[in-house]
Amino acid sequence: TMLPLLLLLLPAAHGAVENVGYRPLLTESPVLEGLTTASTFVLDQPRCAFDKYSNADIWLVVALEKTATTFNNSVGPGTPESAFQNFPASVPAYMTLNATLANYPCPKPSGEITVLRVGSETSCAEDAARPTCNGPLPGPGPYLVKFLALEGSEPVAETDWSKPIMLRTAKSPNSISTMDGGHSAGMIALTTILSILFAILLAGLVAMLIFWGSDSCGGSSTFSKPEVVTVRRYNTHHVYDQPAARL
Amino acid sequence: MAKSDDCIHILQGLLIFGNVIIGMCGIALTAECIYFVSDPHGLYPLLEATENNDIYAAAWIGIFVGFALFALSILGIIGIIKSDRTLLLVYIILMLITFAFEMASCITAATHRDFLTPNLFLKQMLERYQKSEPANNNDKWMIEGVTKTWDKIMVQNHCCGVLGPSDWQEYTSAFRLTHSDADFPWPRKCCVMDAQGLPMNLDGCKLGVPGYYNSNGCYDAISGPVNKHAWGVAWFGFAILCWTFCVLLGTMFYWSGIEY
Numbered sequence: 001t002m003l004p005l006l007l008l009l010l011p012a013a014h015g016a017v018e019n020v021g022y023r024p025l026l027t028e029s030p031v032l033e034g035l036t037t038a039s040t041f042v043l044d045q046p047r048c049a050f051d052k053y054s055n056a057d058i059w060l061v062v063a064l065e066k067t068a069t070t071f072n073n074s075v076g077p078g079t080p081e082s083a084f085q086n087f088p089a090s091v092p093a094y095m096t097l098n099a100t101l102a103n104y105p106c107p108k109p110s111g112e113i114t115v116l117r118v119g120s121e122t123s124c125a126e127d128a129a130r131p132t133c134n135g136p137l138p139g140p141g142p143y144l145v146k147f148l149a150l151e152g153s154e155p156v157a158e159t160d161w162s163k164p165i166m167l168r169t170a171k172s173p174n175s176i177s178t179m180d181g182g183h184s185a186g187m188i189a190l191t192t193i194l195s196i197l198f199a200i201l202l203a204g205l206v207a208m209l210i211f212w213g214s215d216s217c218g219g220s221s222t223f224s225k226p227e228v229v230t231v232r233r234y235n236t237h238h239v240y241d242q243p244a245a246r247l
Numbered sequence: 248m249a250k251s252d253d254c255i256h257i258l259q260g261l262l263i264f265g266n267v268i269i270g271m272c273g274i275a276l277t278a279e280c281i282y283f284v285s286d287p288h289g290l291y292p293l294l295e296a297t298e299n300n301d302i303y304a305a306a307w308i309g310i311f312v313g314f315a316l317f318a319l320s321i322l323g324i325i326g327i328i329k330s331d332r333t334l335l336l337v338y339i340i341l342m343l344i345t346f347a348f349e350m351a352s353c354i355t356a357a358t359h360r361d362f363l364t365p366n367l368f369l370k371q372m373l374e375r376y377q378k379s380e381p382a383n384n385n386d387k388w389m390i391e392g393v394t395k396t397w398d399k400i401m402v403q404n405h406c407c408g409v410l411g412p413s414d415w416q417e418y419t420s421a422f423r424l425t426h427s428d429a430d431f432p433w434p435r436k437c438c439v440m441d442a443q444g445l446p447m448n449l450d451g452c453k454l455g456v457p458g459y460y461n462s463n464g465c466y467d468a469i470s471g472p473v474n475k476h477a478w479g480v481a482w483f484g485f486a487i488l489c490w491t492f493c494v495l496l497g498t499m500f501y502w503s504g505i506e507y
Contacts, residue, residue, distance in 0.1 A: 030456060030457060031457070032454050032455045032456060033412055033413070033432075033454075033455025033457075033460065033462065034432045034453060034454050034455035035455070037416055037428050037429070037432045038416065038428040039427070039428045039429050040428070040429050040432075042454060113451075113454075113456060115454065117450075117453075117454060119429050120429055120453070121429075122427055122429050122430050135429075136427065136428065136429035168416050168417070170416065170417060170418050170419040170423070171417060171418050171419070172418065172419055173369075173370050173373040173374055173418050173419065173420060175418075176366050176369055176370045176373075176418070177366060178364065178366050178367045178370055182361070183358070183361050184357075184360075184361050186357065186481075187354075187357035187358055187360070187361055187481075190353060190354065190357050190481060190482075190485055191354050191357070191358075193485075193489075194350045194353060194354065194485065194488060195350075197488065197489070197492045198346060198347065198350055200492070200496075201343055201346065201492060201495055201496070202343070204495075204496060204499045205339060205340070205343060205499070207499075208336075208339070208499050208502060208503055211503065
């Protein structure tokens with residue numbers, strides 16, 4: 001029995017980091033269009049998770065999924081071992097977004113949007129003098145994040161690692177096909193009908209010109225121009241005879 | 248003979264009536280096409296950049312055809328009243344030429360309308376909007392036209408991109424080359440603006456909080472006027488041509504019956 005007791009005491013002697021049982025997650029409410037972009041993502045603030053640690057600095061640790069396990073909690077923030085500028089080339093994770101419990105009051109007031117945008121600081125991304133820069137993420141990930149509370153330089157509490165966060169990758173616009181619009185039914189109908197009408201008219205014109213001068217077509221409807229023909233009344237023999245007969 | 252005279256007078260009356268309608272429709276066509284060519288919605292630069300601006304060519308043809316129809320209808324009326332074979336022959340031949348031009352205009356407008364899909368505008372917006380290195384003078388002019396037009400459309404219609412702000416995220420673009428993704432997930436013009444033309448809440452816009460950015464796509468705002476333009480030219484022209492067809496057939500019949 002002594003052995004298990006010793007083992008239990010050992011972690012306590014080293015200043016164990018308490019797991020506060022919170023898992024960081026991407027913001028679910030409100031629905032954000034820019035929840036993940038190509039180089040940023042948006043986390044919920046860790047409200048009501050570090051309530052017991054009013055003296056601690058709460059840092060965000062960002063790591064790649066495959067290197068997260070190699071991260072050591074004792075690496076201090078603001079050092080080259082946790083500098084944003086060295087991630088992911090020479091360090092497995094970086095620490096950024098320093099805050100205290102005062103920044104994350106509990107409970108969260110309703111109606112307020114309480115988020116952390118990871119990757120929003122572009123001005124210090126190349127500045128080695130700012131190792132805690134919240135710079136844009138260098139690739140699509142997947143990333144894991146967790147919050148770490150430090151008192152002084154001792155880590156005292158941490159959250160779970162989040163689920164893997166995948167960022168968006170953009171396609172080239174050359175992949176957009178612009179040739180897939182077919183011909184609409186209206187256009188086909190319009191073309192067909194107009195072509196037929198035009199063909200009929202041309203045929204009519206040809207018929208007109210061929211039969212120009214021949215009376216064979218339209219015989220009964222031949223009519224005269226108004227002023228050419230005048231009808232003259234003839235006095236027939238018959239009319240003059242009648243008065244003579246009366247006498 | 249009297250009955251035949253009546254028939255002739257009726258035919259003359261009908262043809263004159265037909266020509267009057269053609270004349271009025273010609274003027275209406277000219278007016279409609281002038282309206283479309285004047286581009287009240289300012290969408291011409293977008294079409295010009297897609298090199299697909301033939302619906303404007305169709306409208307230009309429509310202007311001249313409308314005028315020709317008006318002039319020819321007067322010629323037709325004179326020819327019918329005088330029953331002059333030569334005049335009417337000239338009328339018929341010129342009308343057939345005008346018919347052919349108007350047919351070309353209608354078919355062009357209808358065909359090219361079918362090319363104007365969302366993908367066409369999307370590709371062109373991604374390739375030209377705020378592109379910073381023009382390849383030549385022509386490219387520079389198109390870039391300016393596209394950029395100004397999109398800025399105007401997005402602000403006036405409270406929309407973003409062709410299908411939505413995600414267009415800027417899903418595809419790389421000329422815009423993305425000069426504007427980093429973290430600072431500009433989408434252009435500033437997609438943000439809800441205040442009275443001074445500045446974003447109301449820049450952080451809210453960058454995050455994509457509903458109410459601080461325009462979440463709709465602009466395709467409806469573009470395709471609405473363009474469709475009206477194309478269908479107006481195509482179908483009104485088609486209606487005029489159908490009517491003209493009937494009048495021309497009647498005129499040919501009348502012509503063949505005139506004694507020479």
